[in-house]
Amino acid sequence: MQHIFNCTQCGKCCHGLHIPLTLVEAIAWIGRGGRVKVLTEAIPWTDDTLLADEVVSRKRAITHHGLSGSLSVRVGITLVGYFADGCPNLDVSQRCNIYKDRPLSCRIYPYELNPAIPLNPSNKLCPPQAWETSEPKNHQASQPLNQRALPTLDTLDALGTLGTLGTLGTSDKLSKNNEPQKVGAISIVDSSTREYIKSIHMANTNEIAQKNELCALMGINSCSLSNDGYLFHLVDQERLLKALNDVLPRHTQPLRQESESAQRSNKHLNWVICSQNEQILVDLSQIGGNTLPAGELNVGEQEFISLSSPSS
Numbered sequence: 001m002q003h004i005f006n007c008t009q010c011g012k013c014c015h016g017l018h019i020p021l022t023l024v025e026a027i028a029w030i031g032r033g034g035r036v037k038v039l040t041e042a043i044p045w046t047d048d049t050l051l052a053d054e055v056v057s058r059k060r061a062i063t064h065h066g067l068s069g070s071l072s073v074r075v076g077i078t079l080v081g082y083f084a085d086g087c088p089n090l091d092v093s094q095r096c097n098i099y100k101d102r103p104l105s106c107r108i109y110p111y112e113l114n115p116a117i118p119l120n121p122s123n124k125l126c127p128p129q130a131w132e133t134s135e136p137k138n139h140q141a142s143q144p145l146n147q148r149a150l151p152t153l154d155t156l157d158a159l160g161t162l163g164t165l166g167t168l169g170t171s172d173k174l175s176k177n178n179e180p181q182k183v184g185a186i187s188i189v190d191s192s193t194r195e196y197i198k199s200i201h202m203a204n205t206n207e208i209a210q211k212n213e214l215c216a217l218m219g220i221n222s223c224s225l226s227n228d229g230y231l232f233h234l235v236d237q238e239r240l241l242k243a244l245n246d247v248l249p250r251h252t253q254p255l256r257q258e259s260e261s262a263q264r265s266n267k268h269l270n271w272v273i274c275s276q277n278e279q280i281l282v283d284l285s286q287i288g289g290n291t292l293p294a295g296e297l298n299v300g301e302q303e304f305i306s307l308s309s310p311s312s
Helices: 023-031 054-061 104-108 191-206 208-218 237-252 260-266 278-286
Strands: 002-006 018-021 035-044 064-068 071-082 131-134 147-150 222-225 229-233 272-275 291-293 302-306
Touching: 018 023, 018 104, 023 035, 023 071, 023 237, 035 064, 035 208, 035 237, 054 071, 064 208, 071 208, 104 191, 191 208, 208 237, 229 272, 272 278, 278 291
Parallel strands: 035 222, 222 272, 272 291
Antiparallel strands: 002 131, 002 147, 018 071, 035 071, 035 229, 064 071, 222 229, 229 302
16 A cells, blocks of 8 residues: 655645755745744763664764763754745745745655654645555656655665754644654655755755854854754844855865864854753753753743643
8 A cells, every 4th residue: 555645735834834944045045035043952962882873873963062061962953944824935826936946845845854753644734635545556756746656664774864853844833742653654755855855964964063153153052952842043134144154155065073163163152951841950950061941041032942841
C-alpha cells in the first residue's frame, strides 16, 4: 500500500507559520519585506564518546560548540521567517509570487527533514482529502509536488536534519504536542525533493559558524534548553540584514565549528539557558550552567514558548 499526496491548493501551508531559512534565504526574505527572528537552543554536551549514535551525531553536525557558565553545550541557531496570517509572498489569488525562488523548506512540504521522524498526515496542515492510499505504481522522478507516491520509509541515508535540534518542523505550526503518533512511515521518492533535503542538510551543517558569529554581532547570547522550550529573538530587521551581509561572504567557503570565525565569536558568547521550569534551572546551575528564568526575559525583544510546566 502506498500513500499518495495530492495538493488541494488550499493554502493552509502558507498561513501563520515559522519557516527555517538559510542565510541567503533570510536576506532575500527581509529584502521582500518579510520578517525574520532568531531561534536559539542548547544541549548540554560533556562527552563525544557516543558519536556513533546516529541521532547524537546528527545533532552535533548541526550545532555549535559553546559554553554556558562552565558547562559545555552545543547550540543550535535557526533563522526563522514568520507571519501571523497569510504569507507576505501570496498574491490576491493566494498563489505564491516567489514560487520559483521560494525557500527550500517550502519546497519539501509536507515531507520531513529528519529521517528519524515518520511523516504523519494527521500532523500536517493539509486537509484529509489531500491524502489517499493506492496500490504501488511507478511514478516518474520528475512528477510534480501535487501528486507523489510515498512508500514506506527505510532510510534517507541520514541526509535530512531539522533546522533546529529536532523540535521545529519546516512549515508546521509550533506545537506543545508529544511525539508524533507512529503511523505508516512515509518517504520521499522523487529526486528533486531528495536534492532539496540534501541542500538543507548542507546549509544546516555549513552555516553553523556564520550563525554563531551572527549572534555575536547581534548581541544574542540567551537560548532555551532543547526540548524544554523555544526562545525566539525579535530583532531589528535592518540591523539583522546588515549582520547577515557581514557574515555572508564567509558563507561562500563553508566553515566548520572550530574555524577562525567560530573561535572569534566564541570569545564574545557565554550562553544563558532560559527555562520556565524551576527544577531545570536548579539542575543546570548545579552542573555549572548560566541560567535565567524565562519570566525575566524582555518580552519586547524575546519570545519564549515553554514545552514544560513551571515545576515539573
